[in-house]
Amino acid sequence: MKKTTLLFLFTTLSFLTYSQEVTLFDFGSNTYLTAGNWNNITDATLTGSNVLIDDQGTFTGETLTITDAFDDDPGELGTTSPDGSLPFPSSSTIDFFFGEDQPFNAGTLSTEPTGGFTLSGLEAGKYYSFKIFASRAGVSENRETLYTITGNSGDQTATLNPSGNTSNVAAIYNVQPDINGEIIIDVRKGLNNVNATGFYYLGAIEMTKTDMALSADSFSFNGLVNIYPNPSSKYINISYSLKEAAKVKMSIYNINGKAVKTILNEKKSVGSFIETWDRSNVASGLYILEIDADGRKYNSKIVLE
Known part of the structure; x- marks a missing residue:
């Protein structure tokens, strides 16, 4: 189900x-x-x-x-x-x-x-x-x-x-x-x-x-998406990496497509990064993390407890 x-x-x-x-x-x-x-x-x-x-x-x-x-x-x-x-x-x-x-x-x-x-x-x-x-x-x-x-x-x-x-x-x-x-x-x-x-x-x-092929040439996640620690934590860390500099927007959506939080919206250089989301005022449930790097979009489900 x-x-x-x-x-x-x-x-x-x-x-x-x-x-x-x-x-x-x-x-x-x-x-x-x-x-x-x-x-x-x-x-x-x-x-x-x-x-x-x-x-x-x-x-x-x-x-x-x-x-x-x-x-x-x-x-x-x-x-x-x-x-x-x-x-x-x-x-x-x-x-x-x-x-x-x-x-x-x-x-x-x-x-x-x-x-x-x-x-x-x-x-x-x-x-x-x-x-x-x-x-x-x-x-x-x-x-x-x-x-x-x-x-x-x-x-x-x-x-x-x-x-x-x-x-x-x-x-x-x-x-x-x-x-x-x-x-x-x-x-x-x-x-x-x-x-x-x-x-x-x-x-x-x-x-x-x-569902679709991933590109490993210019934009890649550490582990494709690495979200930790556990879903009941107050702070959720999201690690990712860039092989080319890019304008990165990181957003959280609920299951109805409504934006809940913009975690990041800035230019990033080549390298590995960790962004932290304070979800202490966000209700439990299913959410979607979307990362857009110069038009390359990836997403992952997050189940908050």
Whole structure:
């Protein structure tokens, strides 16, 4: 019912350019689970499917299934101090799935040169964008990891060096599911990986579903939209980034399209920014955040408690 209402909302409010749904994944051990509306994926082997929720706690009808096993014992040596502009808390960055193309345990010849999973139950015609994070603290050699995401238009790839990483992500935009409603993610070492064992890593993912294709060229959000802390807080922080200077207007609307608050309306330079909305006098309910940067418009739902 909630999704039906939102679909009606976004089709009737013509001033809104994009609707989006955010799904968050923490890949790693049972020791470091991320609280809140996160999908904690703790089994790196080929057992069962994970039913997914979005960042509002709503079941999406989507599932994640490990279809190419990683090492069966997730690592716990990632960063505990991720950059604050990222949508990934330390509980999601300290642990990770990993694999290797050469044996590293004495007495065993087993390896996992690739790992991967399949997302199922995705909506045809929608666009899925991914921010992928991985970190291996305490090492400095290049352990480049290659991420390949396959949808209805073939493969899209991105790389990330997890060694000592606290702030970088691999980003892949606008993947549409295949005719079966699926997207496949493959993880393996990259060409620049010089580690003797060929270690590769997967720590956390933010997946954003939109009705229209996103542009990554000049205007991008940290995490596409990053709103925190929780919806019951008096102050709501909104982080975003600009790859080009732009006149930015940030506004809040109610479900009837009436403007509630203009948070920002000024010229911004290249860089990352955090704007704060004091919502202490705003009633609970569903609102829409719209950001307009020189005519590029993005929006996200905000459910205030």
